[in-house]
């Protein structure tokens with residue numbers, strides 16, 4: 514266990530996850546929305562995902578790089594203009 518800075522609210526917390534316990538439900542909710550959307554739609558860009566799901570680009574970039582979405586992320590990052598997404602640093 515180590516001190517981490519929450520990727521959503523910026524508070525410090527001790528856990529193995531990326532976000533604090535307060536933000537974890539929000540993350541999970543967005544991941545479920547994302548999963549459902551990807552099941553029902555042909556997605557053409559990350560921008561489309563972000564605006565249709567009301568997920569911030571930074572959070573979307575985090576979710577989409579999870580193992581279950583990795584193939585989609587690869588396709589989208591190749592085909593999209595990358596506007597706003599090339600600049601996102603996923604650094605810790």
Ligand SMILES: [Zn+2]
Pocket residue numbers: 519520521522523524532533534535536
């Ligand atoms: Zn938080």
